[in-house]
Amino acid sequence: MxxxxxxxxxxxxxxxxxxxxxxxxxxxxxxxxxxxxxxxxxxxxxxxxxxxxxxxxxxxxxxxxxxxxxxxxxxxxxxxxxxxxxxxxxxxxxxxxxxxxxxxxxxxxxxxxxxxxxxxxxxxxxxxxxxxxxxSRTNPLTPRETEILRWASEGRAVRDIAAAAQLSPGTVRNYLSSSIAKLGARSRLDAVRLAREAGWLIPAPGRAPSQDTSP
Incomplete structure (x- = not known):
């Protein structure tokens, strides 16, 4: 059985x-x-x-x-x-x-x-x-870059991502910039779109995203 x-x-x-x-x-x-x-x-x-x-x-x-x-x-x-x-x-x-x-x-x-x-x-x-x-393409992002970009896709502000990831805001911006460059994206929103279409950003359920999308 x-x-x-x-x-x-x-x-x-x-x-x-x-x-x-x-x-x-x-x-x-x-x-x-x-x-x-x-x-x-x-x-x-x-x-x-x-x-x-x-x-x-x-x-x-x-x-x-x-x-x-x-x-x-x-x-x-x-x-x-x-x-x-x-x-x-x-x-x-x-x-x-x-x-x-x-x-x-x-x-x-x-x-x-x-x-x-x-x-x-x-x-x-x-x-x-x-x-x-x-x-399909292999995800070029590191696990940390993927995590940071996923949080950004939820509408979280950089300061909120930094607090959640226990990083400085400057480090979070560096991760986002690296993700944009690796994906060949034009912006953060474009990077999120490309990563979502490829299936690399699986939503983290149960989170209430912030509406502040400031850098």
């Missing part, structure tokens, strides 16, 4: 997936949640074979949750289930060691079969997503 932990913030979808997987003879949903911060405690408690995570959970990025599981529950394999198939996001998932990536509009039986393959040690990526990820 393959035990599954399911994290999906839309209640109707989570309920439907729980019923769908429950009809499979060899799959059992041992825990489900709509919050990213509950995944690790549930995984530590239930030790599931596979965690199926939505990329954009309300409070934490599914990719960040995947990293937590790899670090603290290495026996649990991770599959992303999402409606967002941007090449950059898929590439980030692959680079972070996610074992599977499936779109929510996949055929009902495809999810169960993908979970079985992931549990058996295989990597399962929807073919169209794999091709798009293969052809």
């Amino acid at each position: 393959i035990s599954v932990l399911l994290a999906e913030d839309e209640h109707l979808i989570r309920g439907a997936l729980t019923v769908l997987l429950g009809e499979e003879f060899d799959l059992r949903v041992v825990a489900d949640t709509g919050r990213g911060d509950e995944v690790l405690p549930l995984a530590l408690e239930h030790q599931p074979d596979v965690a199926v995570l939505d990329v954009n959970l309300l409070d934490v990025s599914g990719l960040d949750v995947a990293e937590q599981l790899h670090r603290h529950v290495p026996s649990c394999r991770v599959m992303m289930l999402t409606s967002l198939g941007t090449p950059g996001t898929v590439r980030q998932a692959i680079e972070r060691g996610v074992n599977g990536y499936l779109l929510k509009d996949a055929a009902p039986g495809a999810l169960a079969e993908a979970i079985r393959k992931v549990a058996a040690g295989h990597r399962v990526i929807a073919p169209e997503l794999m091709l798009a990820a293969w052809e």
